[in-house]
Amino acid sequence: MATDIRIDYYPTHEQQGIKFRRGHVLPFGATMVPNGINFSIYSSEAIDCTLVLFERGEAQPFAEIRFPEEFRTGNVYSMIVFDLDYERLEYGYRMDGPFKPEEGHRFDKSIILSDPYAKAIGGRDTWLAEPNWDNIYPYRSRLVFEDFDWENDHPLETPIEDLVIYEMHVRGFTQHPSSEVKNPGTFAAIRSKIAYLKELGINCVELMPIYEFDEWENSRENPVTGGLIVNFWGYSTVNFFSPKAGYAATGKFGMQVDELKTLVKELHRNGIEVMLDVVFNHTAEGDHRGHTISFRGIDNKTYYMLTPEGYYFNFSGTGNTLNCNNPVVRNMVLDCLRYWAADYHIDGFRFDLAAILGRDQNGAPLSNPPLLESLAYDPILAKCKLVAEAWDAGGLYQVGSFPAYGRWAEWNGKYRDSVRKFLKGDEGLIGEIAQCIQGWPDLYYYRGPTASINFIACHDGFTLYDLFAYNEKHNEANGEHNNDGGNDNHSWNCGVEGETDDAHVNQLRHKQIKNALSILMVSQGVPMILSGDEMGVTKFGNNNTYCHDNELNWVDWNLLDKNADIYHFARHITRFRRAHPVLRSRTHFQHRDYAGSGYPDISFHGTQAWHADFSASSRCLAVMLDGAHAKSGTIQDDTIYIAMNSYWDALYYELPQLPNGRSWHLAVNTDMPSGEDIYPVGLEPKLEEQGRFLVGGRSTVILVGK
Amino acid sequence: MAFQIESVVEDKAARLTLHGELDSLSARVFQTEVEKIANQDIEALVLDLEDLNFMSSAGLRVLIYSKQKIGPKLAIYIVKPQELIVDTLEKTGLQHSVTIVDQYPA
Numbered sequence: 001m002a003t004d005i006r007i008d009y010y011p012t013h014e015q016q017g018i019k020f021r022r023g024h025v026l027p028f029g030a031t032m033v034p035n036g037i038n039f040s041i042y043s044s045e046a047i048d049c050t051l052v053l054f055e056r057g058e059a060q061p062f063a064e065i066r067f068p069e070e071f072r073t074g075n076v077y078s079m080i081v082f083d084l085d086y087e088r089l090e091y092g093y094r095m096d097g098p099f100k101p102e103e104g105h106r107f108d109k110s111i112i113l114s115d116p117y118a119k120a121i122g123g124r125d126t127w128l129a130e131p132n133w134d135n136i137y138p139y140r141s142r143l144v145f146e147d148f149d150w151e152n153d154h155p156l157e158t159p160i161e162d163l164v165i166y167e168m169h170v171r172g173f174t175q176h177p178s179s180e181v182k183n184p185g186t187f188a189a190i191r192s193k194i195a196y197l198k199e200l201g202i203n204c205v206e207l208m209p210i211y212e213f214d215e216w217e218n219s220r221e222n223p224v225t226g227g228l229i230v231n232f233w234g235y236s237t238v239n240f241f242s243p244k245a246g247y248a249a250t251g252k253f254g255m256q257v258d259e260l261k262t263l264v265k266e267l268h269r270n271g272i273e274v275m276l277d278v279v280f281n282h283t284a285e286g287d288h289r290g291h292t293i294s295f296r297g298i299d300n301k302t303y304y305m306l307t308p309e310g311y312y313f314n315f316s317g318t319g320n321t322l323n324c325n326n327p328v329v330r331n332m333v334l335d336c337l338r339y340w341a342a343d344y345h346i347d348g349f350r351f352d353l354a355a356i357l358g359r360d361q362n363g364a365p366l367s368n369p370p371l372l373e374s375l376a377y378d379p380i381l382a383k384c385k386l387v388a389e390a391w392d393a394g395g396l397y398q399v400g401s402f403p404a405y406g407r408w409a410e411w412n413g414k415y416r417d418s419v420r421k422f423l424k425g426d427e428g429l430i431g432e433i434a435q436c437i438q439g440w441p442d443l444y445y446y447r448g449p450t451a452s453i454n455f456i457a458c459h460d461g462f463t464l465y466d467l468f469a470y471n472e473k474h475n476e477a478n479g480e481h482n483n484d485g486g487n488d489n490h491s492w493n494c495g496v497e498g499e500t501d502d503a504h505v506n507q508l509r510h511k512q513i514k515n516a517l518s519i520l521m522v523s524q525g526v527p528m529i530l531s532g533d534e535m536g537v538t539k540f541g542n543n544n545t546y547c548h549d550n551e552l553n554w555v556d557w558n559l560l561d562k563n564a565d566i567y568h569f570a571r572h573i574t575r576f577r578r579a580h581p582v583l584r585s586r587t588h589f590q591h592r593d594y595a596g597s598g599y600p601d602i603s604f605h606g607t608q609a610w611h612a613d614f615s616a617s618s619r620c621l622a623v624m625l626d627g628a629h630a631k632s633g634t635i636q637d638d639t640i641y642i643a644m645n646s647y648w649d650a651l652y653y654e655l656p657q658l659p660n661g662r663s664w665h666l667a668v669n670t671d672m673p674s675g676e677d678i679y680p681v682g683l684e685p686k687l688e689e690q691g692r693f694l695v696g697g698r699s700t701v702i703l704v705g706k
Numbered sequence: 707m708a709f710q711i712e713s714v715v716e717d718k719a720a721r722l723t724l725h726g727e728l729d730s731l732s733a734r735v736f737q738t739e740v741e742k743i744a745n746q747d748i749e750a751l752v753l754d755l756e757d758l759n760f761m762s763s764a765g766l767r768v769l770i771y772s773k774q775k776i777g778p779k780l781a782i783y784i785v786k787p788q789e790l791i792v793d794t795l796e797k798t799g800l801q802h803s804v805t806i807v808d809q810y811p812a
Contacts, residue, residue: 086730087730088729088730145764145767149773188796188797249797250797250798253794254762255762255763255798257763258799259797259798262798
């Protein structure tokens with residue numbers, strides 16, 4: 001091979017029978033090179049570094065090689081080690097340096113540290129398989145093959161306004177026995193549900209954290225059930241570059257990378273994008289009482305925001321805060337996202353507690369955060385969707401003001417709260433609902449409606465069903481005396497707290513779910529639904545199920561039968577959205593007729609046509625979207641009329657008159673029983689009475705003018 | 707059991723019989739055999755895996771390598787694979803690239 005003639009791929013040193021030489025400083029991490037592996041790691045304050053090598057799964061290392069001083073370039077230690085079996089190898093580092101927490105240093109060379117740039121982590125290969133608690137190196141860095149037969153796959157680059165996002169937990173989606181898949185709870189199992197996802201009409205799955213985390217973190221006995229409380233959601237990263245092995249059916253064989261890439265490829269083949277929920281605000285190392293896994297022992301002061309006394313700032317609410325705007329950490333985040341975009345063909349990222357990414361090293365909000373700017377302008381990430389959860393646990397709330405650089409979208413928490421309150425029947429919401437329907441121009445005037453990721457329920461908080469089944473949270477099973485989880489749920493139980501046999505209450509709950517799905521799918525912006533909401537999943541009133549590996553988090557597929565009307569409605573309302581470009585504008589409405597149709601692009605109505613009641617006591621709003629203005633007037637669509645009534649009685653809504661030759665057809669009436677509540681696109685029946693429509697109490701009606 | 711491989715080419719089909727475990731070390735031997743037959747005029751690669759107990763990530767890669775090296779028209783037949791091997795092929799999605807049979811020719 002041509003590479004054999006390179007003079008720098010032969011060993012110059014030997015120790016304990018291991019041959020090695022000075023390595024390449026870049027890239028960081030462990031990289032296969034001809035005849036060997038290049039190891040490279042950064043530490044600004046270490047005074048010495050040792051590479052520790054294990055046979056896979058062995059208790060003790062087979063070699064420890066101290067980096068000779070001449071192998072250090074600046075603050076980077078690098079070394080090529082030859083003739084290693086890269087499939088059987090596990091490696092780590094010992095870093096020597098001062099242990100002076102008051103100065104920010106926590107070096108301890110007795111601990112073997114995981115590589116921040118490792119591409120796979122061993123030690124939690126099978127979900128909840130009890131680990132060896134005496135393991136001297138519990139989270140072991142491994143190498144992976146980075147090649148993959150992608151064939152002609154590439155990220156789909158679906159316009160963001162055309163997405164319907166489906167937020168999903170890898171294990172929770174198929175772990176329930178009713179899912180009837182071969183390898184429940186894994187990447188492979190999701191593949192067998194792709195046909196279902198297509199049928200539902202979504203075109204983007206947002207995977208809750210799949211970076212390697214430890215499900216055993218803070219595990220303890222459930223005080224209510226006696227079962228085990230675990231870290232189920234995974235918002236606690238052990239390594240940013242590694243997919244969670246326990247989510248792969250092949251994790252015990254170290255093939256999680258192949259399995260995940262195959263899933264991405266298959267989803268893409270079916271027109272479904274893949275977005276990752278990424279957690280760069282903190283790590284699994286916790287506060288000063290936490291375990292040293294990697295960053296803390298390698299370069300504590302670089303990787304974490306520290307108080308002047310050397311404690312950890314806790315803007316994440318989980319013990320520590322990653323120092324994202326330190327240039328070294330910033331580059332790590334950038335390297336990481338580039339890796340996922342390039343090597344896994346990921347289509348976009350949702351950043352957990354993203355407001356933290358805009359804080360400086362002392363925690364103060366930056367007006368021009370370098371990390372956010374770097375991500376926005378990065379050439380490799382140029383087509384990736386970037387979505388911020390624009391707040392943090394330190395009180396920084398940036399919905400509408402997140403530094404966007406023309407690229408970032410946001411989880412719109414205000415949308416969630418406004419729609420919830422409106423559906424609940426609160427007064428004074430009409431103005432906000434008008435904003436919701438438009439993609440909230442008051443918040444995103446310069447950014448356009450696509451800055452708004454619209455959702456009513458997500459993993460955090462009540463499910464859509466529970467939103468209409470519980471007034472209060474019921475988190476006793478979490479073991480914190482019902483003190484955890486938010487209290488601002490804006491929910492209404494429809495008359496009975498929790499499950500009931502009362503047919504009237506259940507009917508109302510189903511109607512409210514359909515109201516919510518209707519408003520979500522006709523709003524400008526990007527809709528997101530929580531997996532299982534399309535079939536009415538319940539968490540039995542628990543609004544913070546981060547710690548349950550059981551029915552509280554597993555999608556119960558039996559509900560497809562029990563709540564068949566909800567599922568039927570959900571898959572047709574997603575189709576309705578995708579069939580009508582007038583619902584998916586990239587730019588805000590102008591409230592005027594610039595297409596010459598005789599109607600403005602958007603108009604507001606109420607019980608009287610052309611007269612919307614925005615008064616404080618109003619609970620009625622109707623909106624008409626003129627089809628001639630679809631996609632800024634470039635596409636001809638039907639005209640859509642949406643009547644929302646959160647008042648408890650039925651009200652007549654006077655309908656705006658359509659141009660000659662066109663008439664109103666009924667697409668949705670949530671007040672009607674299943675079979676008459678929604679009609680397939682193109683099969684909407686024509687209204688007998690074109691001048692007005694009786695909109696039921698707490699109901700939504702959608703008409704198509706054609 | 708140590709990895710062993712036997713190779714026969716006849717009637718435009720290369721038949722490789724694999725025994726033992728196919729991991730990163732034995733994958734190199736497997737790949738070398740594939741390279742030997744790559745320049746021959748063959749239309750089918752027949753892998754008899756009845757006695758193969760394990761296939762690692764490196765082993766999977768040689769399958770893909772075979773297709774890429776010899777050409778997309780190459781048909782790969784996996785004969786009598788053990789359940790674990792089939793499972794691995796399915797979980798990693800590679801079963802679409804090969805044909806699993808009980809005997810060759812069928």
